[in-house]
Amino acid sequence: MFGIKKSLLVSIWFMFLTFPLMVIRVDTIEKTVQWRWMNMVYVGVGAFLFSYVWRFLLERKAAGSAVDAPAATVKERFTQRILTDPKMYRPVIAIVLVGAVIFPLIMDTYQVNIMVTALIYVVLGLGLNIVVGLAGLLDLGYVAFYAVGAYAYALLNYHFGLGFWTVLPIGAGLGALFGIMLGFPVLRLRGDYLAIVTLGFGEIIRLVLENWNEFSFGPSGISNIPRPGFFGMAFDMHSATQYLYYLMVAMVLFTIFVVNRLQHSRIGRAWMALREDEIACQAMGIDRTKTKLTAFALGATWAGAVGVIFAAKTTFINPASFTFMESAIILSIVVLGGMGSIVGVMLAAFILVLLPEYLRAFSEYRMLIFGASMVLMMVFRPQGLISNIRKKDAYKRSSDA
Amino acid sequence: MDYFWELFFGGLTRGSIYALIALGYTMVYGIIELINFAHGEVYMIGAFTGLIVAGVFSLMGFSGASLLVLAMVIAVLYSSAYGYTIEKIAYKPLRGASRLAPLISAIGMSIFLQNYVLLAQTSDFLPFPALIPEFDFMEPYIDYLGSSELVIILTTVLVMIALTVLIKFTKIGKAMRATAQNKKMAMLTGVNVDHVISMTFIIGSGLAAVGGVLIATHIGQINFYIGFIAGLKAFTAAVLGGIGSIPGAVLGSLILGWTESFATGYISSDYEDVFAFCLLVLILIFRPAGILGRSTTQKV
Known part of the structure; x- marks a missing residue:
């Protein structure tokens, strides 16, 4: 009652x-x-x-x-077991990989195109995951680095005729450079200030791109950006998309590999320690600024590289693709997926990109639902869809001793 | 020289509006150390409510000053209600969580409210009726100070005085100051901290609504996105003055208003928003505690 x-x-x-x-x-x-x-x-x-x-x-x-804490751990253990037990996860990975390889062969160009977009968001999510999930730095201007990569390819191609493969590392490098340039002065700030400054930075980049007509061609953007080539072969529309798709799959695999290795490396553990307690971390002799800066620069590197791919995919870019909402979507991918969890981030990227694509009627409400789910997620499940498992290293006595 | 004074009063008007919004940020931050990201949206909702009320009541025959007062009062009422509800939904369950959680929740709330207004109303710019009449006695000064600017500046001054009195001399003001200083200690001396936090949100949101209605009638159009940039700038102003400090927020807002006004007037109007953000980045690098803020060393 x-x-x-x-x-x-x-x-x-x-x-x-x-x-x-x-x-x-x-x-x-x-x-x-x-x-x-x-x-x-x-x-x-x-x-x-x-x-x-x-x-x-x-x-x-x-x-x-x-x-009932024990009941929760039992349930947790089931999802975690799929992720940690080789017997459970190896077949799953095999199925996903085979599915990923044959997907463009059985689907039409439209579907493959959507999948490329989803994969772009997977990589962006994984990149931002380094910054937000692992190092605990709230970056609200992530899309700025993405824009840097995209414009790097468009402009270098326009002025100097540089090809996709030349610009890909340049875009990544420029992303890293911008990350360091922004990170160096602002990383001393506390978490919430950092969020606002990165947000401001993202807006500055967008506004400059919009207003500096001589440099970036303003709001009308740059068109006729060439798709990536493959040893000079000419592609038709469908095979170009397929090619881009495989390129993105390779990129995702590479990203997963790197992030996974980083996570358990010395620097990755330093990031997580910094996220948990800055003061204790400094007391243990970790250089705070340097550690944060590497996280920031690495995250920006991925955004820069994916920006190049994005420009090559759409063949047209303008500042409207790089608004704060884009940053918010990438951030909500990381948050919904579970900060620090690779599988979670991938899952969330697919959900957030594919759902609105397939439910067209629903796309009007997409941002509304994004916002609401960010709040609900923080209130009820702050650890995300799939929470990151802490790697525990226990001392084991060798059996023959 | 006229151009200078025009920019000067333009900046003062801008600064007044920023101050009305910035106070909400700074008060909430002072008490629960949270950047209330959804505050800009509360301001936007205030402006929309004002528009709707003005539209409905103008059809009923109201006009002029009575319409302005009516729109303002109802807008303040509704914005306060929104502020109160936002706190209950998005922040209260997260008290005691990590610092990142309420911030993300706040961003989510902000996106939600923007799209709520977008879907419930429209994505286009809506014309806002000019509710402030042109005064005859302002005729000689019309070149650099319009009637609506005068009203904005005077209203802001009045609101500031009222807020100062509230915080300095009333019981709830005392409780607010106590909570800001030390939440646990305030609780021990019998302050109902939950109530104080709610009141802070209500007052801050009400102030933002005053700003929202005034600026909307001054500029003449609104859309669902105005809260984002205005909120960002007001936050910049709050940080500039030293977040958590009420005089600091006002000072920061005025500095920001003048900077923008003079920079767009004498340099270039294309980069209006860039100046504000550059100012924010510079301040945070060289004086992270702001102009009037005290830098505190974290003790372990």
């Missing part, structure tokens, strides 16, 4: 709250007002149900953390 009364109150409160924006729409020129009373019903019912789910989840979360 108490629950129903509470939910009713919540429902009334939300109806009050959303009343002007949801119901009334005024046209100040025509001087007409449109009343949409039906929306009130939706909000009321929605809020009523929502408050139930909300309270149920909150109670479960409180119970989960307090009483």
Whole structure:
């Protein structure tokens, strides 16, 4: 009974709250007002149900953390076992790989194109994961480095006729350079300041690209960017997409390899230590600035490289592709996937890119759902879809001793 | 010289609006050390509510000053309600979590609210009626100070005075200051910290709504995206003055307003937003605590 009364109150409160924006729409020129009373019903019912789910989840979360901790670990162990036990994960990886190889052969160009986009976001997510997930630095201007890579390819190609393969390392290098240039002064700042400065930086890059017409051709962008070549072979539309697809698969595999190796290396452990406790970390003799800077530069490197691929894929770029929303999408991939978890980030990238592609009607609500899921994720499952497993090194006595 | 004064008052007007928004950031940060990313959206919602109220009541025959007051009061009411609800949903369950969690939740909230307004209203720019009448006595000064600018500046001054009185002399103000200094100690002396936090959100959001309605009627158009840039700039202003400090937020806002006004007036108007962000980056590099902020050493 108490629950129903509470939910009713919540429902009334939300109806009050959303009343002007949801119901009334005024046209100040025509001087007409449109009343949409039906929306009130939706909000009321929605809020009523929502408050139930909300309270149920909150109670479960409180119970989960307090009483039955063992039950939670058993459940956790099942998902973790798939990820850690070679007998479980090897067949899964094999199936995914085979699927990835034959995918473009059985699907049409449109599908392959979407998949390339999804893979681009996978790499971007994994790159940002180094910065946010491993090192714990909230970077809200990640898209700036992506833009640097894309514009590097477009401009170098336009002015000097440089090819894709020449620019790919240059784009990556430029990304790293910008990462260091930005990171050097601002990494001394505390987490939340860093977030704002990187956000500002991303906006500065975009605004400069938009306004500096002589350099970047302004809002009209650059078109006719060539697709990547393969020893001078000419491709038709379909095989060019296929080629790009395999290129992205290789890129993803390479990224996974590098991130995986980095994670368990000396520098990777330093990042995680820094994320957990900066002061303790410094006391252990880790150079804070240098460690943060490597994370920042490495993350930017991936963005730069993927930017080049993005420019080659779309063959046209303009500043509108590099807005803050793009950064937010990449960030929500990392957050939803579970910060620091490679599998989680990949899963989240596929969900966030493919779902709206296949549910066209739903794409209007995409950003709304992004925002809501970011909040809900932080409230109910801060560790993400698949939480990162801490590698534990236990001292084992050798059996013959 | 007229051009200089025009820019000067333009900057002052801008700075006043920034100050109204920046206070919300700085008060919330002072109490729970959180950058309330959704604050810009509260300002935007305030402006939209003002537009809707003005539209509906102008059809009922209201006009002029009474319409302005009505729009403002309802906008403040609604923005405060939004601020209160945002805190309850997105921040309260996260108290005691890591620093990153509430920040991400705040960004999510900001994206959500933007798209909520986009879907519930429109993505286009909506014309906002000019609610502030042209005063006759302002005629000689019209070249550099318009009536609406005068109203904005005066309203801001009044609001600042009221806020100072509230914080210095009332019980809730005292509780706020105590909570900002030491949350645990305040709790021990019987301050209801949850209530104080809610009040901070309510007051901050109300101030933002005042700014939202005033600037919307001054500029004459709004859309769902105005909160993002305005929020970012107001935050810049708060950091500039030293986040957590109320006089600092006002000072920072005025400096930012003048910088933008003079830079766009004398250098180039294409890079208006770039100046603000450059200023932010420079301040954070050379004086991370801001102009009036005290740098604190973290003790272990």
